[in-house]
Amino acid sequence: MSTESGHSAPTAHNEKTVTNRTMDAAVAVLFMALAAVVMSDSWRVGASWASDGPQAGYFPFYVGLIMFIASTVTLVTALVSRHPDLGNFVDRSQLVSVMQVLIPTTVYVGLIFLVGIYLASAVFIAFFMWWLGKYPVAKIIPVAVGVPLALFVMFEIWFLVPLPKGPLETALGY
Amino acid sequence: MEALTSLIGGFGVLADPMNIIYMFVGIALGVLIGVLPGLGGANGVAILLPLTFSMTPVSAIIMLSSIYWGALFGGAITSILFNIPGEPWSVATTFDGHPMAQKGKAGEALTGAFTGSFIGAFFAVLLITFLAPVIAKFALQFGPAEFFAVYLLTFCAFVGMGREPAAKVISAMMLGFALAAVGIDTVTGQLRMTFGSVELLRGFDFLVAVIGLFGVGEILLTMEEGLAFKGKSAAINAKVVWETWKKLPKYWVGCLRSAIVGCWMGVTPGGATPASFMSYGLAKKFSKNGNNFGKGELEGVVMPEVAAHAAGTSALLPMLTLGIPGSPTAAVLLGGLLIWGLQPGPLLFVEQKDFVWGLIASIYLGNIAGLIVVLTTVPIFAAILRIPFSVIAPVILVICAVGAYTVHNAGLDIAVMLVFGVIGYLFKKLQYPLAPLVLALVLGDMAESSFRQAMLVSQGHLSIFWSNPLVGSIVTLALVMLVWPLVSKVMARLNGHKEPAAAE
Numbered sequence: 001m002s003t004e005s006g007h008s009a010p011t012a013h014n015e016k017t018v019t020n021r022t023m024d025a026a027v028a029v030l031f032m033a034l035a036a037v038v039m040s041d042s043w044r045v046g047a048s049w050a051s052d053g054p055q056a057g058y059f060p061f062y063v064g065l066i067m068f069i070a071s072t073v074t075l076v077t078a079l080v081s082r083h084p085d086l087g088n089f090v091d092r093s094q095l096v097s098v099m100q101v102l103i104p105t106t107v108y109v110g111l112i113f114l115v116g117i118y119l120a121s122a123v124f125i126a127f128f129m130w131w132l133g134k135y136p137v138a139k140i141i142p143v144a145v146g147v148p149l150a151l152f153v154m155f156e157i158w159f160l161v162p163l164p165k166g167p168l169e170t171a172l173g174y
Numbered sequence: 175m176e177a178l179t180s181l182i183g184g185f186g187v188l189a190d191p192m193n194i195i196y197m198f199v200g201i202a203l204g205v206l207i208g209v210l211p212g213l214g215g216a217n218g219v220a221i222l223l224p225l226t227f228s229m230t231p232v233s234a235i236i237m238l239s240s241i242y243w244g245a246l247f248g249g250a251i252t253s254i255l256f257n258i259p260g261e262p263w264s265v266a267t268t269f270d271g272h273p274m275a276q277k278g279k280a281g282e283a284l285t286g287a288f289t290g291s292f293i294g295a296f297f298a299v300l301l302i303t304f305l306a307p308v309i310a311k312f313a314l315q316f317g318p319a320e321f322f323a324v325y326l327l328t329f330c331a332f333v334g335m336g337r338e339p340a341a342k343v344i345s346a347m348m349l350g351f352a353l354a355a356v357g358i359d360t361v362t363g364q365l366r367m368t369f370g371s372v373e374l375l376r377g378f379d380f381l382v383a384v385i386g387l388f389g390v391g392e393i394l395l396t397m398e399e400g401l402a403f404k405g406k407s408a409a410i411n412a413k414v415v416w417e418t419w420k421k422l423p424k425y426w427v428g429c430l431r432s433a434i435v436g437c438w439m440g441v442t443p444g445g446a447t448p449a450s451f452m453s454y455g456l457a458k459k460f461s462k463n464g465n466n467f468g469k470g471e472l473e474g475v476v477m478p479e480v481a482a483h484a485a486g487t488s489a490l491l492p493m494l495t496l497g498i499p500g501s502p503t504a505a506v507l508l509g510g511l512l513i514w515g516l517q518p519g520p521l522l523f524v525e526q527k528d529f530v531w532g533l534i535a536s537i538y539l540g541n542i543a544g545l546i547v548v549l550t551t552v553p554i555f556a557a558i559l560r561i562p563f564s565v566i567a568p569v570i571l572v573i574c575a576v577g578a579y580t581v582h583n584a585g586l587d588i589a590v591m592l593v594f595g596v597i598g599y600l601f602k603k604l605q606y607p608l609a610p611l612v613l614a615l616v617l618g619d620m621a622e623s624s625f626r627q628a629m630l631v632s633q634g635h636l637s638i639f640w641s642n643p644l645v646g647s648i649v650t651l652a653l654v655m656l657v658w659p660l661v662s663k664v665m666a667r668l669n670g671h672k673e674p675a676a677a678e
Binding site for chain 2: 020023024027028031034035037038041042045046049050054055056057059060063064066067070071073074077089090094095097098100101102105106108109112113117121124125128129132133135143147148151155159160161162163164
């Protein structure tokens with residue numbers, strides 16, 4: 001925690017993204033939108049009080065209502081606070097680092113649906129090591145092949161828990 | 175004394191050598207999980223949970239709870255050697271632990287931390303042994319109204335004792351409740367918030383949420399901080415251990431204080447993290463060497479560890495007796511109980527004696543084994559941390575994906591996990607607490623059904639929550655907890671007006 005406040009205080013101009021206050025407000029608005037969805041769907045199911053107690057939508061409706069009120073408080077505090085938190089939410093270089101993980105991971109998840117988890121994992125690990133770690137191929141191969149192979153042995157053979165498989169595994173007879 | 179005979183029976187369960195092996199495997203895995211960024215007690219147990227489906231419940235809970243103890247121990251290693259808290263509850267350990275390591279006293283700091291952990295856990299397990307049967311017996315008389323009152327108290331305690339802004343705690347908690355409500359309503363069978371999607375019928379599984387929030391979210395945070403693991407090397411030998419142990423007895427008052435703080439925070443779901451901070455703060459205030467805190471005082475390492483471990487262990491007390499977990503990891507263990515077909519709660523002590531006492535006995539042995547394992551293997555785990563992040567990160571993400579998939583054998587859960595990862599990252603950065611979200615997701619259905627059962631009993635009158643002194647006082651206490659942040663703010667403002675000089 002101390003590190004966070006450490007480097008967010010003096011922000012270089014080109015590192016500016018959005019302030020903590022903006023992000024706080026944005027997330028609060030998202031919460032409010034979600035709360036509205038929850039409330040409207042619960043209302044559809046029936047959120048009133050029947051003779052034998054609450055209907056199916058009663059509990060979620062009030063959950064949504066409380067979420068809405070709490071997020072409104074967060075939003076208002078963020079907007080009208082006398083000491084707004086104008087610190088940088090995330091430095092540009094940090095955001096790049098986060099995206100460097102998030103985007104390949106998203107692609108990886110998509111790839112699992114296409115080719116199964118083992119092949120996708122091998123590709124993902126290899127790509128990550130090559131792109132961010134700048135490792136030579138000789139070091140990449142053992143990790144990228146070894147980890148999925150170990151998973152395969154552990155899950156498919158040892159614990160008999162099937163994981164998503166693709167055309168490659170089918171071709172190999174699994 | 176009934177507890178003692180039951181406990182001896184519990185040790186009998188452990189006599190099975192396989193259970194002892196599971197215990198050691200669990201602890202080694204746990205320390206590994208505690209050391210690695212992105213894997214922690216909660217998501218580590220969540221990922222490994224599906225692998226235990228084929229074991230007997232007793233063996234499974236022994237292994238999974240041992241992972242938890244291992245993770246509690248492991249968090250201290252990274253804090254002291256690398257100044258990186260492996261777990262949130264070991265943040266307070268870095269304050270004095272890392273300065274000690276910089277002075278070349280890493281071995282002493284590690285021994286102090288591990289022994290402190292052990293003391294805390296031991297205190298908490300004594301509490302569990304003697305208090306759990308009493309509470310369980312008492313709770314057998316609980317009706318739905320009483321259970322709802324206890325749930326209410328649990329959630330209100332988050333608001334009253336959380337370090338985060340109350341509005342954010344409530345928002346995060348309500349998000350958990352809303353996600354828990356998705357799917358088929360258990361009472362009427364109606365579909366809620368599925369929006370015509372078949373995939374949403376299953377609802378959101380909290381195990382997937384935990385893996386995303388704590389696993390993927392943590393990796394994103396670690397990436398952002400751009401950590402380069404540059405640590406101090408650790409050397410622990412028998413002499414250092416002995417020298418440190420000789421210093422510990424004079425801290426007994428502090429240890430007792432920290433253990434009490436820890437147990438209190440663990441039973442009420444304050445959790446290990448605030449317990450460790452609180453204990454550090456108290457030690458600093460009361461210690462003769464208080465001014466040296468932050469520069470490398472052994473006492474400043476021991477105290478937060480005692481409290482964190484006491485809290486982590488005592489979090490199992492409400493989980494076993496009432497079915498209400500005191501921490502996210504305890505929540506995952508509770509999920510495990512449900513999957514193995516055991517109903518957590520007071521009946522567990524009547525119907526599953528072997529299971530409960532086997533677990534309690536394994537806490538004793540597990541912590542002794544844990545202390546031995548960490549003291550002897552620290553260099554190995556420290557070496558693992560030197561593996562560059564660009565190798566560790568993709569491997570951990572792959573493990574998270576596998577873990578999320580195996581919960582329900584559903585591919586979509588992997589995508590859900592990723593979304594929860596982003597939510598976890600945003601929440602951490604914006605000070606939304608994750609624990610209330612997870613607990614609400616776990617307990618949402620149960621809290622709702624106990625509420626509705628209570629309403630059926632009273633035919634829709636809320637007065638049932640004040641119908642007898644017990645339920646009335648729990649509900650009142652819960653409401654006090656709920657408004658506590660407001661009260662303390664008003665009091666602070668009133669004081670501020672009286673003495674403006676002191677406030678500025």
